[in-house]
Amino acid sequence: MNVIEATNLTRTYVTGEVSVTALKGVDILLPTGDFVAIMGPSGSGKSTTMNLLGCLDRPTAGIYKLDGLEVSNMSPDQLAEIRNQKIGFVFQGFNLLARTTALENVELPLLYREKEIPAKERKERSQQSLDAVGLGHRYDHVPTQLSGGEQQRVAIARALVTRPALVLADEPTGNLDSRTSVEVMRIFQELNEQQNITILLVTHEPDIAQFAKRIITFKDGRIKSDAPVKTRLIATNVLKTMEDEEE
Ligand SMILES: Nc1ncnc2c1ncn2[C@@H]1O[C@H](COP(=O)(O)OP(=O)(O)O)[C@@H](O)[C@H]1O
Numbered sequence: 322m323n324v325i326e327a328t329n330l331t332r333t334y335v336t337g338e339v340s341v342t343a344l345k346g347v348d349i350l351l352p353t354g355d356f357v358a359i360m361g362p363s364g365s366g367k368s369t370t371m372n373l374l375g376c377l378d379r380p381t382a383g384i385y386k387l388d389g390l391e392v393s394n395m396s397p398d399q400l401a402e403i404r405n406q407k408i409g410f411v412f413q414g415f416n417l418l419a420r421t422t423a424l425e426n427v428e429l430p431l432l433y434r435e436k437e438i439p440a441k442e443r444k445e446r447s448q449q450s451l452d453a454v455g456l457g458h459r460y461d462h463v464p465t466q467l468s469g470g471e472q473q474r475v476a477i478a479r480a481l482v483t484r485p486a487l488v489l490a491d492e493p494t495g496n497l498d499s500r501t502s503v504e505v506m507r508i509f510q511e512l513n514e515q516q517n518i519t520i521l522l523v524t525h526e527p528d529i530a531q532f533a534k535r536i537i538t539f540k541d542g543r544i545k546s547d548a549p550v551k552t553r554l555i556a557t558n559v560l561k562t563m564e565d566e567e568e
Pocket residue numbers: 334335336341342343361362363364365366367368369370
């Protein structure tokens with residue numbers, strides 16, 4: 322089963338008289354359980370691709386099937402519905418609500434389905450989601466009481482709480498120091514290995530991309546390369562080495 326089947330994905334932006342084709346016919350196939358890092362220089366089309374795959378935007382041409390469902394021609398309302406059901410987002414800036422506890426932040430995406438999911442289940446699922454990212458002891462902390470790495474883990478828990486088919490992360494370690502970045506990558510690797518969660522993340526850092534199973538590189542709106550990671554980094558091992566070096 323493919324979570325993503327995108328064929329000839331094309332996106333042209335028109336502003337006034339000027340048109341820019343940011344994406345020039347890209348094919349992406351992502352099987353369930355894959356873990357892909359997207360790389361490429363600024364302006365190469367990474368964000369455009371993430372917006373399309375995340376159902377935040379529609380392609381000018383091409384076909385996009387998400388979890389077996391063709392979404393390329395859906396209305397903005399339909400897209401919003403699909404997005405809420407099938408995709409979990411993680412952003413560079415965490416995007417947590419201030420003065421709101423970790424548990425309540427994680428519960429937010431479930432509030433859209435308030436009628437479907439009773440309060441007790443919403444709470445249990447939010448707790449499970451925080452437990453899964455190692456924050457079982459931080460339910461009642463607000464963002465200012467959490468480190469950057471912990472805040473990003475809350476954001477990952479929030480992305481997972483709807484049990485999405487796909488997790489999309491745009492520069493999730495962009496605001497974190499190198500040690501904390503590896504800790505976040507360890508969470509992604511665990512979720513991918515243990516729960517078979519499909520992950521697609523954009524990163525500028527080659528070291529971070531090495532934690533993925535596969536790297537897709539963009540250039541000028543096209544895919545320049547798409548290959549498995551040969552010597553994959555395992556975050557638990559990298560963290561152990563970092564600890565040993567500190568001693
Ligand atoms: N909303 C937009 N309107 C017009 N041009 C855009 C828009 N978004 C992106 N672009 C252009 O499309 C190209 C690809 O941008 P983007 O997908 O953001 O690249 P990346 O994320 O790899 O830096 C760039 O030339 C950019 O200027």
